[in-house]
Amino acid sequence: MNLTWFAKQVVTTAFLGHLGDLQLAAGTLGNSFANITSFAVLSGLCGAMEPICGQAHGAGNVALLRGTLLRATLMLLAVSVPIALLWTRVDVVLLQFAQQPDIADTARTYVLCLLPDLAVTFELNPLKATSARRR
Secondary structure (H helix, E strand, O other), rough: OOHHHHHHHHHHHHHHHHHHHHHHHHHHHHHHHHHHHHHHHHHHHHHHHHHHHHHHHHOOOOHHHHHHHHHHHHHHHHHHHHHHHHHHHHHHHHHHHOOOOHHHHHHHHHHHHHHHHHHHHHHHHHHHHHHOOOO
16 A cells, blocks of 8 residues: 555656646745655554454454444544545645745646545545555
8 A cells, every 4th residue: 555655656756747847946936845744643553553452353243343343443534534635725725824926826736636535545545554454
């Protein structure tokens, strides 16, 4: 999963570089913003469920494992909603940090295209944590 994640980053950056300097700068800035405000947050929140899943699996408690997965998924969904709202205003945030308006606007477009990735991330992180414990 991590290899796929980094491969996606490399391919995206390469394509943005072919589009031009503005797109490359905005895409890189938008990607950094998305990583900091969401992907790292969701991964960190999901990390708390890994010891619980390991103990539940070791004890053969499938009900606890299932309940932990459900609660973690719902928690990440609840956290993803304000993150998605923040992403819709990323240009305003970037302008507060003295970013150039054209880069901020293009970064907003890029981050809005990442919204489906946010939905996939909040769903896959708990699954990744529980499946790692089943091996």
